[in-house]
Structures are given as structure tokens and as C-alpha cells.
């Protein structure tokens with residue numbers, strides 16, 4: 001757990017869940033994240049990005065939509081961002097990438113200096129590893145600070161959740177807890 005001796009700091013984390021599918025394993029993983037998060041960490045999901053038009057730079061001439069600006073503001077105010085996403089065709093799902101692209105056009109760019117946690121679940125063997133490394137690459141350009149370890153990659157997801165959507169393995173539950181701890185530690189380091 002997060003060290004209580006570090007005072008009463010409260011962590012405000014905003015999260016993207018990259019799957020819109022009913023019954024999504026990534027939604028289940030996110031629900032586990034919420035259950036396992038420490039009492040002094042609030043995790044709020046950012047929603048609505050899936051309704052944004054496909055980014056066409058001509059649209060920027062009409063101004064950034066209010067919903068994009070508002071989400072960028074929410075990210076900027078947060079202590080950290082968490083991505084919980086599937087892997088599509090070895091990469092970031094297109095809808096989520098479109099959302100990131102829109103947000104990246106807001107000034108100041110909201111991911112700059114932001115601490116970022118990444119995790120994902122897939123039915124494939126290596127649990128979104130390739131998506132995660134593509135997202136890390138995107139974050140280089142956006143000047144974010146992804147947490148390096150642990151890499152939470154829930155492979156063969158159909159076997160990893162019980163009927164109530166709980167992670168069945170202690171291994172992944174521990175990994176989720178450790179990633180949240182490291183997210184908080186890194187947020188401390190990068191504060192100001």
C-alpha cells in the first residue's frame with residue numbers, strides 16, 4: 001500500500017478505458033483497479049472521447065471543440081493519467097488514438113510532464129504488450145512520463161476473470177496494486 005507516513009496527500013487520477021465493448025475485459029480490469037486502489041487515490045474515468053469526430057486538421061480552424069478543451073483541462077489538473085486498453089492489430093485502438101490526437105492539439109498540451117500508468121488485457125498471449133509500447137512511443141512526443149514497472153499485461157484474458165469480473169490470479173492483483181503505488185510515487189517525484 002502507499003506509505004501512510006507520506007502525509008495526507010490525495011491523488012487525483014484520470015483514466016481512459018480503451019474498449020467500448022459490453023463485457024470488455026479491459027472494463028473488468030479497470031473495475032479491479034478501482035477496487036484495489038488505496039483510499040487516498042481517486043480514479044475518475046474520462047468518457048466521451050469516442051464521440052469525437054475523426055481528427056482532420058481543417059477542423060482545427062473552426063476551433064477545438066469545448067469537450068476536448070474541457071477534458072484537456074481535467075487532465076492538466078490531475079496528478080496522473082491511467083490508460084487501460086486493449087490492443088488492436090498490434091497497436092492502440094483507433095478511437096482512443098483519435099482522442100489522444102485531439103487532446104494533443106490543446107495548448108498547453110495536457111500530457112506534458114504528466115505521469116502515466118499503462119495496463120491492458122487481451123485475449124492474445126502477450127496481453128497488449130505491443131499496444132503498450134506504441135503508447136509509450138506516443139508519450140515520448142507528448143512529453144509524458146510513463147511508469148516503467150510493473151508492466152501489467154493480462155494475456156489470455158478470458159481465463160483471468162471470474163464470473164463477477166474479479167481478477168482470479170494473485171499475480172495480477174499484486175501487479176495492479178504495485179502499478180498504482182508506483183504511479184503515486186512518480187507523481188510525487190514529478191510534482192512541480
Ligand SMILES: Cc1cc2nc3c(=O)[nH]c(=O)nc-3n(C[C@H](O)[C@H](O)[C@H](O)COP(=O)(O)O)c2cc1C
Pocket residue numbers: 019020021023024025026027086087088089090091121122123124125126127128
Ligand atoms: C480490431 C481488433 C483487433 C485486435 N487485435 C488484437 C491484437 O493485435 N492483439 C491481441 O492480443 N488481441 C487483439 N484483438 C483481440 C482483443 O484482445 C480482444 O477482442 C479483447 O477482448 C479486446 O478487449 P476488450 O475485451 O476490453 O474489448 C483484436 C480485436 C479486435 C476487435
